[in-house]
Amino acid sequence: MQFPKIWLLRHGQTEWNAEHRIQGQLESPLSVLGVEHARRQAALMVPVLMQNPTCYASPLGRAQQTADIALGGAPFVTDARLAEAYAGAFQGMTLEEVAAEYPDIHGANPRNLDLFCEAPGGEGYGSFHARILDFMQSLTGPSVVVAHGLLGQVMRGIVCGLSRDQMAALPNGQGCVYVLENGMETVLE
Numbered sequence: 001m002q003f004p005k006i007w008l009l010r011h012g013q014t015e016w017n018a019e020h021r022i023q024g025q026l027e028s029p030l031s032v033l034g035v036e037h038a039r040r041q042a043a044l045m046v047p048v049l050m051q052n053p054t055c056y057a058s059p060l061g062r063a064q065q066t067a068d069i070a071l072g073g074a075p076f077v078t079d080a081r082l083a084e085a086y087a088g089a090f091q092g093m094t095l096e097e098v099a100a101e102y103p104d105i106h107g108a109n110p111r112n113l114d115l116f117c118e119a120p121g122g123e124g125y126g127s128f129h130a131r132i133l134d135f136m137q138s139l140t141g142p143s144v145v146v147a148h149g150l151l152g153q154v155m156r157g158i159v160c161g162l163s164r165d166q167m168a169a170l171p172n173g174q175g176c177v178y179v180l181e182n183g184m185e186t187v188l189e
Contacts, residue, residue, distance in 0.1 A: 003159060005142040007048050008178040010152050011058075011066040012037030017174075020095045024087030024116065027061045034062070037175035038069035044177045044188045048144065049074050056135075057146040058082035067146040076146065081135040084148035088122030090115070113150050113168040125164065129154055152178065156185050 012034030016023050030038065049055075055076035057067040060083055067076050090098050098115070099106040109115040117125040132154050145155070149172040157167030159180040177188040 001158070002183075003136050003180070004139045005053075006136075006139070006155070006159070006180040007045070007053065007142075007144045008152050008155060008180060009041050009045075009066065009070055009144070009146045010149050010172060010174050010176075010178075011060075011062040011146065012041075012069075013174050014062050022087050022090045022093055022095070022098070022116065023062075024085060024091040024119075024122070025060065025083055026091045030062055030065050034066075034174070035069065038066045040175040041066070041070035041177055042072050045070055045072065045144070048177070051142065053142040053144050054139075055144040055146070056082060058084065058148060058151070060084060060148070063146050063148065070146060071144065076144070079135060081131045082145065082147045082151060085113075085116045085128045085150045086123035087116040088119035090119040090122065111168040112172075113153055113164075116150055129158075133158060156180060159183060160185055 012030045014023065014028040014034055015031050016028035018031055055071055055074055056079050057063050057076045059078045059080055105118050106115065109118050117128060132151060136155065136158060153167045153170045153172065156170055156178060160183060179186045179188060
């Protein structure tokens with residue numbers, strides 16, 4: 001499957017990221033380090049934005065805050081399909097609390113993508129993958145996407161033709177830009 005070129009930015013570190021607390025679709029503001037991550041992305045995005053790509057962002061606050069900084073005031077479209085995976089009962093819990101309260105689920109899913117998608121009452125992988133693919137298929141030209149870690153793993157995996165297991169193993173950098181083009185990924189740092 002071919003898609004237009006995508007520049008993908010994960011939001012900067014949030015206060016909950018620093019606490020290893022699961023956000024899912026709950027809100028947590030960027031930390032001081034997270035604002036610095038977004039500023040680093042802003043420097044990387046200057047030549048990209050000169051090409052006038054269409055810019056999109058998740059509706060969640062941490063992505064909106066990152067987009068405001070990283071896109072240097074360039075306009076962006078908020079798209080609900082770019083929200084992070086809904087992690088059901090796990091949202092607001094630390095990874096340590098999930099391990100204590102749901103030891104079987106936690107033990108069987110050592111990677112965050114799998115763990116969040118197995119959350120009781122959560123969105124599940126199939127639905128999450130389908131809405132990301134639906135968004136990607138709607139793109140008509142080169143695009144910037146400001147979103148989330150797990151969403152980014154799936155989007156990057158779709159472009160690169162990876163299995164779910166390979167997607168779950170991808171690094172989740174903050175303060176960088178993933179360039180997705182022609183079935184490949186490069187990272188601007």
